[in-house]
Amino acid sequence: MIQLSKLRHTDSPNFFLMAGPCAIEGRDMALQIAERIVTITDKLRIPYIFKGSYRKANRTKANSFTGIGDELALSILNEVGTTFNIPTVTDIHESxxxxxxxxxxxxxxxxxxxxxQTELLEAAARTGKAVNIKKGQFLSGESMHFAAEKVHAINPEATVILTDRGNSFGYGDLVVDYRNIPAMQSFGVPVVMDCTHSLQQPNQSSGVTGGKPALIATIAKAAIAVGADGLFIETHPDPSCAKSDGANMLPLDQLEGLLERLVRVREAIL
Incomplete structure (x- = not known):
């Protein structure tokens, strides 16, 4: 289990959860999602980290939604963490x-x-914050050892998390190789399965990334059965209206039922 300030239920045998909207779309939405997930994870004793991108840099089209403004989005993330006394995570793109x-x-x-990106990893390490590195779609789990090493070379005490999100498979599709989970755990770091981005169908002719959200539960159950330390799930009250990655997000009202089933899977393998 990772040790983060404000992370609750660290004595629980459950997996930890990174979950929230793909992008911060506004204050009310972020607080609404966080409040609902905090209620669910407290009930199930699942350690929880709120996720939200303050800016989206990797977009298919130039006119795709990128954010509501860096300062505003970051202030909302800070407010979420302070309001609910939970840790938060966001992605960065430049050092x-x-x-x-x-x-x-x-x-x-x-x-x-x-x-x-060496400079990006090193810059993250210098902040003293925990660093969650998503495995490239073009890499094996074994090769992520070098990414973790770059962070620890700068800050040997840094908390490093590695997250699998599938591998490129043909054109516009991904496939999950569950061998990557134990491969990355062998480095002595917690390993997370990204259950939503691993179901993306990128580079569609429409210019909008597609997805297969009906398989989120399948990816999640398999990951827990293999022994993943944590799960990453993007969720939204109405994915069809989400401004980013709505095609592969889990409807918020389905999250509790899924987590209840996953807790039972976790219990079965311990």
Whole structure:
């Protein structure tokens, strides 16, 4: 289990959860989602980290939604963490963003396409915050050892989390190789399964990323059965209206039932 300030239920045998909207769309939405997930995870004793991107940099089209403004979005993330006394995570894309984002959140996330960017990893390490590195769609689990090493070379005490989000498979599709979970756990770091981005269908001809959200439960149950330490799930009250990645998000009203089933899977393998 990772040790983060404000992380509750660390004595629980359950997996931990990173969950929230793909992007911060506004204050009320973020607080609404956080409040609902805090209620669910407290009931089930699941350690919880609120996730929300303050800015989206990797977009298919130039006119795709990228955010509501860095300062505003980061202030909302900070308010979520303070209001509910929970840790928060957001992704960064350039090395000069690390210090700014670190003032608002507890965990800095390195996007999958950027997991080999040495300066970005080093900048995240220098903040002293925990660093969640998403495995590139083009990498094996074994090769993520080097990404973790880059962070620990700068800050040997840094908390590093590695997150799988599938591998590129043909054109516009991904496939999950569950061998990556134990491979990355062998580095002595907690490993997370991204249950929503692993179901993306990127680079669609429409210019909007597709997805297969009906398989979120399948990906999640398999990950817990294999022994993943945590899960990453993007969720929204109405994914059809989400401004980013709605095609592969879990409707918020389905989260509690899914987590209840996953807790039972976890109990069965312990």
């Amino acid at each position: 000069d963003e690390a210090a700014m984002a670190a003032e608002a959140v507890d965990v800095l996330q390195i996007p999958a396409f950027l997991c080999r």
